[in-house]
Amino acid sequence: MIYTITANPSIDYVLQLKTLTTGEVNRTTSDVKLPGGKGINVSRILKELNIDSTALGFVGGATGEMFKSLLAQHNLKTNFTTVKEDTRINVKVNAVEQDEETEINGMGPAISSDEKNEFIDQLKSVGNGDVVIMSGSLPKQLPETFYLDIAKMIQAQGADFIIDTTGQALLDTLPLHPLVVKPNNHELADLFQTTFNSDQEIIDHAKKLLDQGAKHVLVSMAGDGALLVTKGHTYKANAPKGTVINSVGAGDSMIAGFAGTFMKTGDPIESFHIGAACGSATAFSQDIAVKEKIDKVYKEINISELS
Ligand SMILES: Nc1ncnc2c1ncn2[C@@H]1O[C@H](COP(=O)(O)OP(=O)(O)O)[C@@H](O)[C@H]1O
Numbered sequence: 001m002i003y004t005i006t007a008n009p010s011i012d013y014v015l016q017l018k019t020l021t022t023g024e025v026n027r028t029t030s031d032v033k034l035p036g037g038k039g040i041n042v043s044r045i046l047k048e049l050n051i052d053s054t055a056l057g058f059v060g061g062a063t064g065e066m067f068k069s070l071l072a073q074h075n076l077k078t079n080f081t082t083v084k085e086d087t088r089i090n091v092k093v094n095a096v097e098q099d100e101e102t103e104i105n106g107m108g109p110a111i112s113s114d115e116k117n118e119f120i121d122q123l124k125s126v127g128n129g130d131v132v133i134m135s136g137s138l139p140k141q142l143p144e145t146f147y148l149d150i151a152k153m154i155q156a157q158g159a160d161f162i163i164d165t166t167g168q169a170l171l172d173t174l175p176l177h178p179l180v181v182k183p184n185n186h187e188l189a190d191l192f193q194t195t196f197n198s199d200q201e202i203i204d205h206a207k208k209l210l211d212q213g214a215k216h217v218l219v220s221m222a223g224d225g226a227l228l229v230t231k232g233h234t235y236k237a238n239a240p241k242g243t244v245i246n247s248v249g250a251g252d253s254m255i256a257g258f259a260g261t262f263m264k265t266g267d268p269i270e271s272f273h274i275g276a277a278c279g280s281a282t283a284f285s286q287d288i289a290v291k292e293k294i295d296k297v298y299k300e301i302n303i304s305e306l307s
């Protein structure tokens with residue numbers, strides 16, 4: 001079984017307007033509320049790929065009820081821990097004529113130690129052959145070591161893990177050999193306090209994550225495609241041409257496609273191909289991509305090995 005952990009789920013309030021001017025009243029041309037959070041998006045893509053998962057996380061308050069009702073139509077298996085404070089609302093602003101996406105993500109509810117313990121308790125049933133995908137920011141009051149502690153725990157129980165977070169929280173888990181890490185190129189640069197001028201520089205830094213323990217390093221590069229760096233091999237996926245509608249969740253989609261396919265086949269190249277298709281298909285959709293779109297985009301992606 002795949003478990004996705006979204007420590008800080010959200011209602012994604014996606015606003016479209018012609019232009020955004022800060023400091024003034026702006027009016028939308030369309031708006032939509034989506035059940036968000038990185039692990040939630042991963043579970044939704046897995047469902048599209050017909051792969052079972054259980055979505056876990058902290059959900060609370062009136063916004064939490066709305067989040068659950070928005071999610072209900074997607075028929076995911078879930079086991080959320082109820083918390084007292086409100087689930088956050090993340091605002092995504094697509095200024096169409098400026099070709100610019102702006103995101104404001106809330107910090108999320110405070111999690112009490114009882115709520116945290118209740119969450120951790122349910123992970124005791126995770127075991128051999130299971131994969132736990134941990135994604136996204138932590139709500140306030142959860143310790144910085146939250147993901148690391150979970151990784152240690154579930155690994156001792158025989159399960160594998162994948163982590164999609166940034167900064168030191170990501171680096172700390174590498175010695176435990178995560179199956180996949182997926183920084184985007186900017187997050188990878190931030191990890192090493194640098195900037196990149198070429199694919200080769202990105203690859204060199206991705207290899208450092210490999211050396212520190214990651215089994216596969218996916219580097220997503222938005223409209224420039226993606227790289228997969230594994231022991232002894234580096235692959236590149238092109239980004240097919242298309243109209244970008246809302247790229248929120250593209251990275252989560254890529255992780256889902258990779259992880260779900262890798263669990264089924266153990267084939268990193270096919271997993272990368274499907275992961276890249278899921279990412280682009282989501283970028284070309286208003287919401288998380290559906291299967292038909294993923295299949296169509298898959299045919300437009302080539303995976304090439306770089307020497
Ligand atoms: N504009 C785009 N055109 C085509 N594919 C895209 C586009 N944006 C994202 N993708 C695909 O989705 C993947 C993940 O997107 P990215 O924006 O890099 O992740 P994140 O959301 O984590 O920052 C990319 O590597 C690429 O394969």
Ligand SMILES: O=P(O)(O)OC[C@H]1O[C@](O)(COP(=O)(O)O)[C@@H](O)[C@@H]1O
Nearest residue numbers: 036037038090136137249250251252
């Ligand atoms: O937990 P964070 O880092 O604040 O991110 C949460 C946001 O990430 C998303 O899951 C999208 O993630 P990506 O665009 O990186 O794939 C949104 O649905 C959500 O609002």
